[in-house]
Amino acid sequence: MRFARNGVMTAFPIFVVRRLAASLLVLVAISMILMGIIQFMPGDAVDMLLRGLSPDTVSAETREALRRDLGLDLPVWYQYWNWISGVVQGDFGSSYTFNVPVAPIIFARLKTSLILALPAIAVMVTFGIGLGVVAALKENSPLDASIQLMSLTAIAMPAFLVGSLFLYVFAVQLNWIPAAFNAVDLSRLDTLETIAFFFTALIFPCLTIAAETVAHVLRQTRASMIEEMKSNYVRAALLRGVPRGQVILGHVLRNSLLPAITVIAINVGYVLGGVIVVEFVFSYPGIGNLMLSAIQTRDVPIMLGTMFVISAGYVLANFVADILYSALNPRVRLT
Amino acid sequence: MDRLTGRQAFSFVLGSVLVSGFLLLAILGPWLTPYDVETMNYEHLKELPSAEFLLGTDRYGRDVLSRLILGTRTTMLIAVTSTALATVLGTTLGLASAFFGGRFDSVSMRLIDVLIAFPTLVFAMFVIGVLGSGIVNGIIVISLIFTPSIARVVRSAALGIVVLDYVDAARVRGERASYILFREVMPNLYPTVIVEASIRFGMAILVTSGLSFIGLGPPPPTPDWGTMASEGRSLMLSNPWPVFAPSLAIVLAVVAVNLVGDGARTLLVAKRSRVSGGSAG
Numbered sequence: 001m002r003f004a005r006n007g008v009m010t011a012f013p014i015f016v017v018r019r020l021a022a023s024l025l026v027l028v029a030i031s032m033i034l035m036g037i038i039q040f041m042p043g044d045a046v047d048m049l050l051r052g053l054s055p056d057t058v059s060a061e062t063r064e065a066l067r068r069d070l071g072l073d074l075p076v077w078y079q080y081w082n083w084i085s086g087v088v089q090g091d092f093g094s095s096y097t098f099n100v101p102v103a104p105i106i107f108a109r110l111k112t113s114l115i116l117a118l119p120a121i122a123v124m125v126t127f128g129i130g131l132g133v134v135a136a137l138k139e140n141s142p143l144d145a146s147i148q149l150m151s152l153t154a155i156a157m158p159a160f161l162v163g164s165l166f167l168y169v170f171a172v173q174l175n176w177i178p179a180a181f182n183a184v185d186l187s188r189l190d191t192l193e194t195i196a197f198f199f200t201a202l203i204f205p206c207l208t209i210a211a212e213t214v215a216h217v218l219r220q221t222r223a224s225m226i227e228e229m230k231s232n233y234v235r236a237a238l239l240r241g242v243p244r245g246q247v248i249l250g251h252v253l254r255n256s257l258l259p260a261i262t263v264i265a266i267n268v269g270y271v272l273g274g275v276i277v278v279e280f281v282f283s284y285p286g287i288g289n290l291m292l293s294a295i296q297t298r299d300v301p302i303m304l305g306t307m308f309v310i311s312a313g314y315v316l317a318n319f320v321a322d323i324l325y326s327a328l329n330p331r332v333r334l335t
Numbered sequence: 336m337d338r339l340t341g342r343q344a345f346s347f348v349l350g351s352v353l354v355s356g357f358l359l360l361a362i363l364g365p366w367l368t369p370y371d372v373e374t375m376n377y378e379h380l381k382e383l384p385s386a387e388f389l390l391g392t393d394r395y396g397r398d399v400l401s402r403l404i405l406g407t408r409t410t411m412l413i414a415v416t417s418t419a420l421a422t423v424l425g426t427t428l429g430l431a432s433a434f435f436g437g438r439f440d441s442v443s444m445r446l447i448d449v450l451i452a453f454p455t456l457v458f459a460m461f462v463i464g465v466l467g468s469g470i471v472n473g474i475i476v477i478s479l480i481f482t483p484s485i486a487r488v489v490r491s492a493a494l495g496i497v498v499l500d501y502v503d504a505a506r507v508r509g510e511r512a513s514y515i516l517f518r519e520v521m522p523n524l525y526p527t528v529i530v531e532a533s534i535r536f537g538m539a540i541l542v543t544s545g546l547s548f549i550g551l552g553p554p555p556p557t558p559d560w561g562t563m564a565s566e567g568r569s570l571m572l573s574n575p576w577p578v579f580a581p582s583l584a585i586v587l588a589v590v591a592v593n594l595v596g597d598g599a600r601t602l603l604v605a606k607r608s609r610v611s612g613g614s615a616g
Binding site: 026029030033034037038040041042152153155156157158159160161164167168172268269270272273274276277280291292294295296303307310311314315318 | 448449450452453454455456457458460461462463464465466467541544545548549550551561564565568571572575578582585586589590593
C-alpha cells in the first residue's frame with residue numbers, strides 16, 4: 001500500500017514481529033539492569049544465609065565453599081549468564097531461605113495475583129471507557145460533574161487508604177470478608193468456589209486496585225471524546241444530517257479510543273504496583289507479598305525472579321497495546 | 336498565556352495556600368508539636384481524640400497530632416527533594432539529548448525506554464529492597480524513577496526549540512553548549528518543566544507514603560505519614576484516628592498539589608485546557 005507523503009506502510013505481520021523483537025530486547029536490558037542493581041546490595045549473601053550463627057562456629061573454608069556453591073566467587077557477567085540461561089529455561093535458581101527452586105513458588109503466587117489483577121484490568125477498561133464516554137456525552141451536566149469529582153478523589157486517595165477503608169467497613173464492622181486473606185487456602189477451592197469467593201470477598205481488593213486506574217482512563221477518554229466531538233468532521237457529519245448516535249459510534253469513539261489504549265497500557269503498570277500494596281493491606285498471598293518477604297529476608301533469587309516476572313508482564317501489556325493501536329490506527333506503521 | 340476563570344482561580348489559590356501551609360508545617364514542625372514525638376506515654380495508650388490529645392494517641396501512647404506534624408517534615412523532605420533532583424537531572428538530560436542529537440541522543444533515549452519499561456512502584460520497591468530503607472535511599476529511588484519520563488518530555492519540547500534561528504545564531508557566535516542550553520533554550524521550556532514537576536510532586540507524595548506503608552520507608556521511630564497509617568491498622572477497631580489522620584493529610588496534600596498543577600498548566604501551557612480541563616469541585 002502506498003500513501004501520500006512518500007510513506008510506505010509496513011505490513012501488519014512484519015510490524016508485529018518487529019515489536020516482538022523490540023520487546024524481547026527490552027526484557028534482556030531489564031534483566032541486566034536488575035542484576036546490576038543487585039550488586040549494590042550491602043553485605044554478602046553468605047552472611048545472610050548464616051545469620052543467627054555466631055561467626056566462630058562457621059570456618060572460613062565453609063564460607064568459601066558456600067560462596068562457590070552459590071557462584072558468588074564468579075565475576076558479575078558470569079553470574080548474570082548463569083542466571084539468565086536458567087531463566088530462559090524457566091529455572092530462577094534456588095531460594096536462599098528455603099533452599100528449593102523458586103520458579104514453582106513464583107508462578108504459584110503469580111497465579112494467585114492474577115485472580116486479582118486480571119479482573120482489576122477488566123474493571124479499569126470497561127468502567128474507565130464507559131464512564132468516560134458517559135461523562136463526555138453529558139458534558140457539564142451534574143452527572144458529568146459527579147463522575148469528575150469521584151475520579152479526582154480516586155486519584156488523590158492512596159490505594160492503601162481505600163483498602164484500609166474497605167477492611168474497616170466490611171471486615172471489622174460488618175464481618176463480611178476475612179480480615180486476612182491468607183487464612184483462606186485458594187488452591188483448595190474449585191472453579192465455582194473460587195468464583196463465589198471472588199464475588200463475596202476478593203471483589204474488594206480488586207476494586208481497590210482498579211479505583212485509581214479507572215479514574216485515569218476515564219479522564220483520558222472523556223477529554224479525547226470532547227475534543228473529537230468539536231472537530232470539523234463531526235460538525236460536518238452532524239450538519240449533513242447523519243444521526244448523532246451513528247457519528248459517535250462510527251467515528252468519535254474509534255478515534256477517542258486511541259489515546260485511551262496508551263493510557264490503559266501505562267495503567268497496567270499502576271495495577272501491578274497496586275497489586276503489591278493491596279496484597280499487603282489484605283494479607284493476600286500473591287506475588288507482591290512474596291517479593292516483600294523476600295526483601296525482608298534478602299532472598300536474592302526470589303527478589304530477582306518476582307521483579308523480572310512482574311516487569312515481563314508490564315512489557316507484555318505495552319506490546320499488546322502497541323499492536324492494538326496499530327490495528328486501529330494504521331498510520332503508526334508508516335515508515 | 337491564558338487567564339483563569341473564577342472557579343479555576345479559586346482552586347489555584349486554595350491549592351497554593353494549602354501547599355504553602357504544608358511546607359510551613361514541614362519547616363516549623365518541631366516548634367509546633369504539643370508533645371514529644373518519640374516519648375511513649377503508658378498512661379495514655381490508644382486514646383480517642385480529647386482536649387488533651389486532639390487526635391488521640393497511638394498504641395505506644397504517642398501523641399498522633401505531634402507525629403502527624405513532624406511526619407509532614409519527613410514526607411515533604413523526601414517528596415520535595417526527589418522531585419527537585421529528578422527535575423534537574425531529567426531536564427539536563429532531555430536538553431542535552433535534543434541539543435547534541437546523534438549517538439548521545441539515541442543511547443540516552445534507549446536507556447530511558449528501558450527504565451520506563453519498569454512498572455514504577457514495583458521498581459521502587461525492588462531498588463529500596465536492595466539498598467535498604469531510609470530517607471536518603473527514598474530520595475535516590477524516587478528521583479531515579481521520575482528522571483526518565485521528565486527527560487523524555489523535556490527532550491520533545493526542546494526539539495522544537497533547538498532548530499530555531501536564534502539558537503543557530505548562538506552556535507555560530509561560538510557560545511558554549513551550556514550557555515546555549517541554559518540561557519537560550521531553557522527559558523522557553525520553563526512552562527513545560529514547571530507543569531511536569533508539579534505532576535511529579537503529587538506522585539512523589541503518593542509513592543513515598545506507599546513505600547513507607549508497606550514497611551519500606553524511613554525506619555521507626557521517625558514519624559512519617561505512610562508508616563503512621565500502617566502502624567495504626569492494628570488499632571482500627573477501637574480507634575481509627577491513627578490511620579485516618581495521616582491518610583487524610585496525604586489526600587489533602589495530593590489534592591492541593593494537583594490544584595496548583597492544574598492552574599499552572601492553564602496559566603503557562605494553556606493549549607487544550609478549555610477542552611480537557613474543567614475540573615469539577
